[in-house]
Amino acid sequence: MYKKLIALAVFCGCFTIANSQTNEVAKTQKYLINKAFNDIYTQNLKPATFGNEYGGPTRTLLASDLIANFVIVNTPKLPFYVVATPEISIRLLSEQGSPVKTPSYMPGLIVYFSVNTDAYKSRFFSIAYNHHSNGVEGPTFNANGTLNIDSGKFTTNFYTLMFHMGKRTDKDKVIINSYLSAGTELHAGLVGKGHAAGLDGRYGWVRLKGRWLYSLAKKYNNSINPDKKDYCDWMRLQFDLQYIADKYDSYAFGDVKKRLNAGLRYYYQLPFMQNTAIMAGGGYRGQDEYNIRYQDSYAYFTFGIAAGLSFGARR
Incomplete structure (x- = not known):
């Protein structure tokens, strides 16, 4: 009986150690x-971008998207990632005094979370909320019914849900990352809230969205240890697509010229x-x-320069 108790104690002890080790490996x-x-x-x-655009109906000296990504949650202890994005778009007009008329203020919050565990074939979602306003309080329309582009109020709130598929390929001289994303952008105007008066039927409340991102990280010699190699961001190509899907003025659903971005x-x-x-x-x-x-x-x-956390990856 005494020997059986000892054997049982040894077995329980070994099981506890093995289970603890398994939990530690899983963690x-x-x-x-x-x-x-x-x-x-x-x-x-x-x-963020800083440069200029050419081809629009209004000539500009500067077109810039000022985006600061404030990462609120970024810890391996949690399965999600949260970023606040106070975004401001400005266009410096090529007019007397070089004015910046009614910038776009687009503060928002975005949450990322994965649905698989393979970082080489990643699958994840992003959910975002954004407010879009030009910061003025004048009438949206002039007395003759035209848009008041100088001091007219513009406001909308929208939510974006995207599904992302990523693939990473490691080679001797480069690391290739590619991402395909698809989703939708829904504005609060769909339920009659969160928008400036007069935008109903004139602005797209439902937008289908897609993106393709292809990036390369190049191998460089380590500046301190010549036997060590570093892979740093080198170049990337990004294609963004958006299509207005709901009723929009008198434009048919297939009117690409007025619905496609x-x-x-x-x-x-x-x-x-x-x-x-x-x-x-361009686009x-x-x-x-x-x-x-x-x-x-x-x-x-x-044409211009771009900057942000996304360009600082080191492998």
Whole structure:
């Protein structure tokens, strides 16, 4: 009987140790997975831009998106990632006095979370809320029924849900990351709330969205240890697509010229650029996203620089 009790105690002790070790391994694996996905989310953050656009109906001296990504939650201990984005878009007009009329203020909050555990074939969602306003209180329309683009009020609130599919490929000289994203943008105007009077039926409340992001990290010699190699961001290509899907003035659903927004941008980072890249691109706006000027439709070309956390990845 005494020997049986000893054997049982030994068995229980071994089982407890094995179970503890298993839990510790699972905890470490979860930690590493969360850390890898947090790096993926950072790569997908929207960068700030500083440059100019050409081709629009109004000539500009500067077109800039000022985006500061305040990362609120970024810890491998939690399975989600939270970022606050106080975004401001400005256009410095090529007019007397070079005015900046009614900038776009777009503060928001975005949450990322994964639905799988493979960082080389990542699958994750993002949910965002944004407020969009031009910060003025004048009448949205002039007395003759035209838009008051000088001092007219523009306000809308919207929610964005996106599903992302990523793929990472490691090679000897480069690391390739590509992401495909699809989702929808829904405005509170759908339920008659959170928008300036007069925008009903004139502004797109439902928008189908897509994005393709392709980035390369290049191998460099370590400046301290010549036997060590560093992989740093090198260049990326990004294509954004948006289509207005709900009733919009008298435009048919297939009226691409008034419903489609699309843009392609190329970013190139020189070795001394840590979080900054040279940018060039172009696209088409069926409905201008610059607040009260939404009635404009035009093709454009852009050139400048871009900066942000997404350009600082080191592998």
